[in-house]
Amino acid sequence: MQTINELLGAVLPEGKLVTATLSQPRRKEEGAYTKVAVKPVLLKNELHYQLAYHYEKKVTHDNLTPDDAFAKLSDLLENEMRQALFCTLEADYQVLISKKGKTGILKKPPTKKEAPNLSHNRKKTYVLDEGQPVPFLVELGVMNDKGRVLAAKYDKFRQINRFLEMVRDILPALPQDRKLTIVDFGCGKSYLTFALYHYLAVQEGFELNVVGLDLKADVIEHCEALARTLNYDGLHFRIGDIADYNEFDAVDMVITLHACDTATDAALEKAVRWGASAILSVPCCQHELFAQVRSETLEPLLSHGILKERFAALATDAVRSKLLDIVGYKTQLLEFIDMEHTPKNILIRAVKSGEPDTGALWQEYETFRNFLGAEPYLENALRDRLPSASTL
Numbered sequence: 001m002q003t004i005n006e007l008l009g010a011v012l013p014e015g016k017l018v019t020a021t022l023s024q025p026r027r028k029e030e031g032a033y034t035k036v037a038v039k040p041v042l043l044k045n046e047l048h049y050q051l052a053y054h055y056e057k058k059v060t061h062d063n064l065t066p067d068d069a070f071a072k073l074s075d076l077l078e079n080e081m082r083q084a085l086f087c088t089l090e091a092d093y094q095v096l097i098s099k100k101g102k103t104g105i106l107k108k109p110p111t112k113k114e115a116p117n118l119s120h121n122r123k124k125t126y127v128l129d130e131g132q133p134v135p136f137l138v139e140l141g142v143m144n145d146k147g148r149v150l151a152a153k154y155d156k157f158r159q160i161n162r163f164l165e166m167v168r169d170i171l172p173a174l175p176q177d178r179k180l181t182i183v184d185f186g187c188g189k190s191y192l193t194f195a196l197y198h199y200l201a202v203q204e205g206f207e208l209n210v211v212g213l214d215l216k217a218d219v220i221e222h223c224e225a226l227a228r229t230l231n232y233d234g235l236h237f238r239i240g241d242i243a244d245y246n247e248f249d250a251v252d253m254v255i256t257l258h259a260c261d262t263a264t265d266a267a268l269e270k271a272v273r274w275g276a277s278a279i280l281s282v283p284c285c286q287h288e289l290f291a292q293v294r295s296e297t298l299e300p301l302l303s304h305g306i307l308k309e310r311f312a313a314l315a316t317d318a319v320r321s322k323l324l325d326i327v328g329y330k331t332q333l334l335e336f337i338d339m340e341h342t343p344k345n346i347l348i349r350a351v352k353s354g355e356p357d358t359g360a361l362w363q364e365y366e367t368f369r370n371f372l373g374a375e376p377y378l379e380n381a382l383r384d385r386l387p388s389a390s391t392l
Ligand SMILES: C[S@@+](CC[C@H](N)C(=O)[O-])C[C@H]1O[C@@H](n2cnc3c(N)ncnc32)[C@H](O)[C@@H]1O
Pocket: 185, 186, 187, 188, 189, 190, 191, 192, 213, 214, 215, 216, 240, 241, 242, 243, 256, 257, 258, 259, 260, 263
């Protein structure tokens, strides 16, 4: 092989490349990346190359089609980096470019013996692996820069992975051929918002417009600054109340994790009106039904505060999931993380399924709601979408 473009043309198009590393920047600039690592990945079943730019304290990623990777790597070797190692199963190719621009390509015996596992969708226990530094986890202090999870943050790491597994399972329900709009209501410190962005944009190659919304100005400013540090261009944070949030006409996925009491209902109402393809919600502090529920039959249970509280929380989740089913979602209730870590561990996962129910589900719901003697927020909020609209 005489030229870099001949080498790139031979190793990139059919996925022969196992790994590549570009190093030795021509100019030593403060804050610039010093190495670019390249590996093939499958995104939506299409071969891509992931370029990982290594800076002093962070790594950013870019997923490119083989043609775009060809153009980018050619440009990098022509203008920015003076050394590279391309590894295939047949041979390694060491590229050296002199200061005057003269290129030498040395073919060596292969050091890689196994083809890469290209799929990000392969089933594994964790979506994010320990041992591989993930920039947002390093910035949030969950991992060190070697990819080791700090002992005190292990529960957080497991929670993040559990959440991502639940997202992974519903990926087919999301539009695959255009930019996705996602809103995370009550995002707080946003560990899971950053995780979602990393997983969907960096690992899965989706184009994204993600917004995290919260009432707390200081937390939002911090998250916005972190998103800029990480170069997460499609992730932004806004200060505001869920009920007043009107930035979009349509949203593909709505997340609401531990937003307090009826803030969750306000988020669910928005999701339904936006026609979201998927909703993930972990309710919290379900006070509303606690104050409303009345039933002589349930007196032995309701007379104990602790039982009444738990019952009201479970009944709220039952009401919400049934209402989502009625307006056209397929709803599952899943254990978010182990009970030992928090009792607020039920995740409502709803995927848009099509036609709203007009009969049996509504009957079940009405019977249950009448038995509770309650008037749930979400029912009132969605009244125009429910079969009761004409009969109440
Ligand atoms: C318990 S934190 C959960 C944070 C994050 N979602 C998580 O699960 O780690 C709840 C967050 O919801 C926010 N919140 C509560 N009510 C809200 C509302 N009406 N509008 C926007 N944010 C709200 C709070 O400010 C708080 O940051």
